[in-house]
Amino acid sequence: MIEVKGLSVHYGGIVALDNISLSIPDGKIVSIVGANGAGKSTTINAISGMVKIHSGTITENGESLLIPPQDIVKRGIVQVPEGRKIFPTITVQENLILGAYVIKDREKIKKNMEKVFDLFPILKERKNQPGGTLSGGEQQMLSLSRALMSDPRVLVLDEPSLGLAPMFVLEIFKMIEDLNSIGHTILLVEQNAQKALSIADYAYVLETGRIVSEGRGKEVADDPIVKKAYLGIEE
Amino acid sequence: MKINLILQQLLNGISLGGVYALMAVGFGLIFNVLKFSNFSHGGVVAICAYFGYFISQHVYPNFIVTLILTAIVGGFIGVIIEKLIFRPIRLKGAPLTLFLVNSITAAMLVQQFFAVMWGDNYYPYPEFIKETAIHIGEFTVSKIYLLMLSISAFVLLILSYILRKTKIGIAIRAASSDIRTPSLMGINIDFVISTAFFFAGILGGVTGYLLGMAFTVDPFIGSMILKGIIAAIIGGMGSLGGGVVAGLLLGVAESLLIAEIGASLTPIVIYASIILLLLIRPEGISGKGYIVKA
Ligand SMILES: Nc1ncnc2c1ncn2[C@@H]1O[C@H](COP(=O)(O)OP(=O)(O)OP(=O)(O)O)[C@@H](O)[C@H]1O
Ligand SMILES: [Mg+2]
Numbered sequence: 001m002i003e004v005k006g007l008s009v010h011y012g013g014i015v016a017l018d019n020i021s022l023s024i025p026d027g028k029i030v031s032i033v034g035a036n037g038a039g040k041s042t043t044i045n046a047i048s049g050m051v052k053i054h055s056g057t058i059t060e061n062g063e064s065l066l067i068p069p070q071d072i073v074k075r076g077i078v079q080v081p082e083g084r085k086i087f088p089t090i091t092v093q094e095n096l097i098l099g100a101y102v103i104k105d106r107e108k109i110k111k112n113m114e115k116v117f118d119l120f121p122i123l124k125e126r127k128n129q130p131g132g133t134l135s136g137g138e139q140q141m142l143s144l145s146r147a148l149m150s151d152p153r154v155l156v157l158d159e160p161s162l163g164l165a166p167m168f169v170l171e172i173f174k175m176i177e178d179l180n181s182i183g184h185t186i187l188l189v190e191q192n193a194q195k196a197l198s199i200a201d202y203a204y205v206l207e208t209g210r211i212v213s214e215g216r217g218k219e220v221a222d223d224p225i226v227k228k229a230y231l232g233i234e235e
Numbered sequence: 236m237k238i239n240l241i242l243q244q245l246l247n248g249i250s251l252g253g254v255y256a257l258m259a260v261g262f263g264l265i266f267n268v269l270k271f272s273n274f275s276h277g278g279v280v281a282i283c284a285y286f287g288y289f290i291s292q293h294v295y296p297n298f299i300v301t302l303i304l305t306a307i308v309g310g311f312i313g314v315i316i317e318k319l320i321f322r323p324i325r326l327k328g329a330p331l332t333l334f335l336v337n338s339i340t341a342a343m344l345v346q347q348f349f350a351v352m353w354g355d356n357y358y359p360y361p362e363f364i365k366e367t368a369i370h371i372g373e374f375t376v377s378k379i380y381l382l383m384l385s386i387s388a389f390v391l392l393i394l395s396y397i398l399r400k401t402k403i404g405i406a407i408r409a410a411s412s413d414i415r416t417p418s419l420m421g422i423n424i425d426f427v428i429s430t431a432f433f434f435a436g437i438l439g440g441v442t443g444y445l446l447g448m449a450f451t452v453d454p455f456i457g458s459m460i461l462k463g464i465i466a467a468i469i470g471g472m473g474s475l476g477g478g479v480v481a482g483l484l485l486g487v488a489e490s491l492l493i494a495e496i497g498a499s500l501t502p503i504v505i506y507a508s509i510i511l512l513l514l515i516r517p518e519g520i521s522g523k524g525y526i527v528k529a
Contacts, residue, residue, distance in 0.1 A: 048419060073421030085416040087409040094405045101402055102421035150421065 258463020309440020
């Protein structure tokens with residue numbers, strides 16, 4: 001279980017996160033929803049060791065996660081960043097090889113590559129193409145596959161459905177549930193609050209750096225404030 | 236020009252161009268990852284030219300052994316320079332201009348050091364090759380130049396293999412487009428940058444050795460890397476392959492022009508053509524870009 005306690009992050013004078021606490025139990029799907037600039041990406045970047053924290057603690061099973069980002073990946077906590085961030089100049093296959101950077105066993109890397117090619121056959125077809133030549137949706141598949149290459153225990157997904165066609169959004173959410181059912185713990189950040197809440201075991205609502213609501217996915221979805229602000233439903 | 240002379244100049248040009256290519260790639264490796272023009276590469280070249288002279292002349296006069304040793308020393312000098320003058324400002328998030336200033340200062344420091352210490356003398360490498368030319372019919376080939384060409388080609392081929400086939404090589408190429416995201420794959424970016432400097436330093440070491448062997452060693456030998464930087468720019472910043480091609484072309488153009496119009500006019504023609512070329516094609520020979528779709 002990952003536990004965030006009293007976390008604050010400042011960017012210069014801007015308070016991006018103000019004393020938030022949340023926990024991500026093993027094997028669950030936890031969602032964070034909130035408007036633009038609420039601090040969602042900042043939260044997961046803190047968990048991934050990508051931003052300096054101002055105060056608070058982040059631990060996994062009692063061990064501090066305030067360590068360099070590469071060591072967090074080695075522990076099995078892997079982020080799929082906002083905006084895909086695939087490497088555009090190297091090939092699809094090379095992107096995937098880097099995804100498995102922490103794995104030393106070559107056979108294992110091969111096996112994982114076959115697994116993601118089964119999941120997304122289009123990537124196999126495109127494996128020798130530079131990542132930058134893929135379509136937006138294909139880049140999202142590559143970004144997710146790249147993360148899966150390292151056998152993560154915990155997958156941290158930052159807006160995986162952003163910019164995808166409705167059909168594919170459904171597929172991505174289905175895939176997230178599938179990944180969860182085979183044992184991956186999921187931390188999901190989404191603007192698509194409705195979907196994110198519907199698959200979440202537990203959810204948090206962030207507003208300008210503070211948690212304003214939390215609970216089981218369904219409960220949060222039924223909260224009148226959340227309904228109005230994030231789901232566009234008036235009571 | 237007689238056909239023989241042309242062929243000979245062509246070969247000389249390719250050999251010299253091979254060394255320009257080494258310099259272009261050594262320079263380009265760092266430019267790709269950190270996006271600044273690393274003039275301190277000239278410092279590595281100069282230190283290694285002296286080092287190669289010293290061990291081959293005074294310690295162990297064996298060509299292969301001293302070349303390899305010099306290359307390795309070059310690699311470590313690259314790593315040390317990065318740790319001392321680039322890493323601290325990178326971790327502070329300094330602007331690129333500061334990297335540039337540091338790199339130029341380092342190059343000048345090395346130059347002045349050698350000028351003060353050993354500036355009033357020329358230092359020739361031992362004559363590893365007794366007979367300096369091979370004759371094939373009417374055709375004469377300088378052995379030193381052949382050696383330069385084969386060593387440059389060998390070193391560049393190995394580097395190309397590493398960059399394409401090993402994880403760290405792929406990571407260096409990935410970091411060229413995005414230096415933040417590799418951390419999310421468990422890649423230690425400090426190590427990636429160190430390794431890039433190590434490889435660039437090895438190229439600098441080989442460059443210094445070959446230049447020292449082909450000419451003589453003087454404090455300003457490091458400024459030869461200007462040719463390499465020009466090759467990198469013509470090749471298209473970001474494309475190491477482009478830098479290699481441009482280095483070879485530059486060497487050939489230079490040699491042919493020297494034979495045709497003389498050594499004093501050649502640089503004028505070359506520099507004017509480069510400016511013209513970049514006016515027509517500012518992205519260089521092989522400039523290309525990919526878009527990351529949001
Ligand atoms: N590197 C940075 N420097 C300064 N301010 C930043 C930086 N990154 C984020 N911020 C600010 O911190 C706040 C939270 O940003 P964050 O990216 O975490 O929001 P978000 O919830 O992920 O938004 P979005 O849904 O638009 O992705 C915003 O006000 C943003 O402007
Ligand atoms: Mg965000």
